[in-house]
Amino acid sequence: MPLSLRTTPTPSTHLEDDDSDMESPPPSPPRLTYSKYSKRSSRTPQPLPVFNTPSPFRRITSYSPDGGLPKSSSAAYPPTITEAVTDSEADSSGSVVDDDEWTHGDFEIRSADGVRFRVPSYLVLASSPVFRDAHALNNGIHKITFLDSTYETAPVLRLWLQHVSQGLITVSLTLPHFKELTLFLLKWEMESCLNNLSAHLEVAVRRRLLGPTEAFVVAACAGDVSLCHLVLTVFRQDTWPNATTTRSFTDRLRGKVGESVWDPRYWSASFWEAVPQRYLFAVARAYGEGNNEDGALAIRFKEYLLLLGDWS
Numbered sequence: 001m002p003l004s005l006r007t008t009p010t011p012s013t014h015l016e017d018d019d020s021d022m023e024s025p026p027p028s029p030p031r032l033t034y035s036k037y038s039k040r041s042s043r044t045p046q047p048l049p050v051f052n053t054p055s056p057f058r059r060i061t062s063y064s065p066d067g068g069l070p071k072s073s074s075a076a077y078p079p080t081i082t083e084a085v086t087d088s089e090a091d092s093s094g095s096v097v098d099d100d101e102w103t104h105g106d107f108e109i110r111s112a113d114g115v116r117f118r119v120p121s122y123l124v125l126a127s128s129p130v131f132r133d134a135h136a137l138n139n140g141i142h143k144i145t146f147l148d149s150t151y152e153t154a155p156v157l158r159l160w161l162q163h164v165s166q167g168l169i170t171v172s173l174t175l176p177h178f179k180e181l182t183l184f185l186l187k188w189e190m191e192s193c194l195n196n197l198s199a200h201l202e203v204a205v206r207r208r209l210l211g212p213t214e215a216f217v218v219a220a221c222a223g224d225v226s227l228c229h230l231v232l233t234v235f236r237q238d239t240w241p242n243a244t245t246t247r248s249f250t251d252r253l254r255g256k257v258g259e260s261v262w263d264p265r266y267w268s269a270s271f272w273e274a275v276p277q278r279y280l281f282a283v284a285r286a287y288g289e290g291n292n293e294d295g296a297l298a299i300r301f302k303e304y305l306l307l308l309g310d311w312s
Contacts, residue, residue, distance in 0.1 A: 099154065102161060110145045115154035119161060127164045128188040151180035151187075160184060163193055171204045175214045179274065182222045198224050205230055212238045212261050213271060220279040225305060228279065232262070232286075232298035240266065262287045262297065278308050 095114045107121040121142060125132045135141065146152035155177045163169045178197075185194045201218060204210045205227070212235030219227035240255040256266035264284040272280065286300035 099158075101158075106142055108143045109157065110143075111154040111157050112146050112149045112152045113154055115157075117157060117161065119165075123161070123164050127160075127193060128190050130188050151183040153177075153180070156180045156184050160190075160193070163196065167196070169197060169200055171200055171209065173209065173211060173214075175210060175218055178214075178218045179221055182218055186222070194222060198222065198227055202227060202230060205234055208234065216279075217271075217274045220275045225302060229298045229302055232283070232301055233295045235261065236292055236295070236297050260287070260292075262292070264288075278305065282308065 282304035
């Protein structure tokens with residue numbers, strides 16, 4: 001009798017189409033997350049606030065020429081060229097007025113005291129490499145708003161625009177706004193304008209068309225050692241004159257009437273504040289050694305500047 005073998009499928013080979021009888025795996029316990037800001041927290045840590053990367057044209061909020069001409073102002077603290085506010089905002093607030101002379105041009109400039117200048121763009125871009133670079137990086141924006149209320153005001157901008165448009169600058173006895181103009185040119189790296197300004201001042205000093213203290217303040221702030229040397233040579237015997245009736249920049253520089261303008265004992269507080277410290281030190285030490293005839297004062301002044309490391 002033949003034998004018949006009955007095989008039973010093993011669980012590994014027995015497949016069921018309906019898995020309703022199968023038990024679902026137990027739910028996993030809640031996962032706790034930890035934050036570096038709290039010891040046990042079931043909440044994921046919130047991202048830290050993202051600060052904007054400093055713009056390559058961040059504005060210098062203050063400028064203190066304590067050592068004359070900086071080596072490179074744009075390398076360490078590049079100034080900011082900011083886009084001006086819209087016309088509707090300016091007109092509604094009434095804080096912006098148009099300049100009487102500069103009313104036509106494709107480039108708009110606004111001073112820190114709220115005066116709008118419309119000038120040809122080539123005058124602006126040709127005067128400063130900083131302006132050219134900012135114009136290229138900002139998709140050709142034709143607006144600049146200056147923010148420094150010390151030396152980016154309307155009178156300073158008028159002097160600058162007169163220079164870049166006509167190639168000359170009006171030099172008067174008291175040099176109003178010339179110190180601020182010098183700081184403006186330094187900030188925006190207008191080297192050609194600075195050289196031209198020094199040339200005009202040199203002619204005026206040789207003709208004694210300027211006051212000694214006013215000329216020295218501008219020359220020292222510009223870091224022009226040669227012009228300082230010339231001022232000390234031409235005006236080596238000048239004394240403090242009587243103050244005028246107007247409270248001008250010149251009057252605020254007045255020292256003791258009848259005393260030498262280079263004697264530090266009789267300098268006014270405003271003169272101490274207006275001139276960079278190394279230049280004050282060099283003049284004071286040079287004058288203190290006496291014998292200030294025949295250009296000796298100017299020679300010793302330059303020697304002390306060399307000792308301080310100023311080789312300009």
